[in-house]
Amino acid sequence: xxxxxxxxxxxxSTIRNAPVLMFAAMAGLFAERSGVVDIGLEGKILASAFxxxxxAYSTQNPWYGVAxxxxxxxxxxxxxxxxxxxxxxxxxxxxxAINIAMSGLTFVLAQFFYQQGGRTPDLGQARLFDIVLPGTxxxxxxxxxxxxxxxxxGGHSVLVYLAFALVPLVHWMIxxxxxGLRLRACGENPHAADAAxxxxxxxxxxxxxVAGVLCSFSGAYLAIVQSGFFLRDMxxxxxxxALATLVFGNWRxxxxxxxxxxxxxxxxxxxxxxxxxxxxxGRIPGSLIQMVxxxxxxxxxxxxxxxxxxxxxxxxxxxxxx
Numbered sequence: 001x002x003x004x005x006x007x008x009x010x011x012x013s014t015i016r017n018a019p020v021l022m023f024a025a026m027a028g029l030f031a032e033r034s035g036v037v038d039i040g041l042e043g044k045i046l047a048s049a050f051x052x053x054x055x056a057y058s059t060q061n062p063w064y065g066v067a068x069x070x071x072x073x074x075x076x077x078x079x080x081x082x083x084x085x086x087x088x089x090x091x092x093x094x095x096x097a098i099n100i101a102m103s104g105l106t107f108v109l110a111q112f113f114y115q116q117g118g119r120t121p122d123l124g125q126a127r128l129f130d131i132v133l134p135g136t137x138x139x140x141x142x143x144x145x146x147x148x149x150x151x152x153x154g155g156h157s158v159l160v161y162l163a164f165a166l167v168p169l170v171h172w173m174i175x176x177x178x179x180g181l182r183l184r185a186c187g188e189n190p191h192a193a194d195a196a197x198x199x200x201x202x203x204x205x206x207x208x209x210v211a212g213v214l215c216s217f218s219g220a221y222l223a224i225v226q227s228g229f230f231l232r233d234m235x236x237x238x239x240x241x242a243l244a245t246l247v248f249g250n251w252r253x254x255x256x257x258x259x260x261x262x263x264x265x266x267x268x269x270x271x272x273x274x275x276x277x278x279x280x281x282g283r284i285p286g287s288l289i290q291m292v293x294x295x296x297x298x299x300x301x302x303x304x305x306x307x308x309x310x311x312x313x314x315x316x317x318x319x320x321x322x
Contacts, residue, residue, distance in 0.1 A: 013271060018163070018264035019164075027213075035200075037095065045235040048216035053123065069220040131155070157225045251311060
């Protein structure tokens with residue numbers, strides 16, 4: 001029945017679904033604010049997810065897995081930067097190449113090492129588990145307050161708290177730091193930034209490195225928090241959804257995160273309505289339910305694309321004036 005839909009479960013699921021997009025969207029924010037189109041988010045998520053799961057399983061230490069994911073994603077980001085910035089290559093083609101290569105390579109490596117159909121073994125105790133805040137049991141029986149403290153504020157992985165803590169930090173860096181000023185200048189008018197003594201290439205390389213690190217947390221979260229293993233193409237378009245939230249948020253950190261939370265909400269609703277008889281509609285087929293986040297993406301892009309203003313120099317290689 002429709003009453004089986006629980007608002008409390010949807011709220012908690014939204015909080016747990018959002019970090020995958022939040023990390024990737026903030027990664028794309030740094031890259032694209034510097035003037036580099038980061039289509040390769042999806043590939044970096046997959047690569048870091050596999051590296052995190054493989055190393056965490058081998059060492060039985062989730063933090064080693066997170067570190068491995070950071071190294072792999074950062075390496076891919078620097079490779080992408082070299083092609084796009086130093087070699088002035090096509091940024092879209094480079095990003096798509098990373099996506100295709102990582103989709104195939106992670107599957108092949110997982111099959112080669114583990115022989116389990118392209119997935120890693122279950123991580124078991126090597127996962128990052130939820131944090132139980134002090135006093136949770138004491139307030140658990142109090143209506144509303146117990147739920148808020150134990151399941152909304154508490155009861156999440158450390159990566160969830162990191163995702164939300166990064167929002168004000170990223171906002172400050174973009175709008176109130178010297179690096180953020182140079183970053184925005186390189187994305188809007190790189191020739192003016194160069195004339196003012198700013199190294200456009202160095203700034204863009206730094207932005208891509210930061211993007212690689214942030215994107216790695218998205219893959220690590222998928223593998224060692226949500227799933228507990230790596231599975232082929234487990235990102236399921238998260239990198240592209242993150243790009244959609246950038247359009248939704250007009251390349252601004254706070255609005256972009258709100259877009260991530262919106263998509264996390266629809267993903268939570270999708271889970272809740274699967275197998276439930278809805279009034280006047282009945283039971284919706286699972287395949288249609290799985291389309292919900294992507295249909296929302298199309299609607300958002302169609303409605304907001306004309307109103308969103310991307311950095312003016314995005315996608316344009318910087319050629320220094322002589």
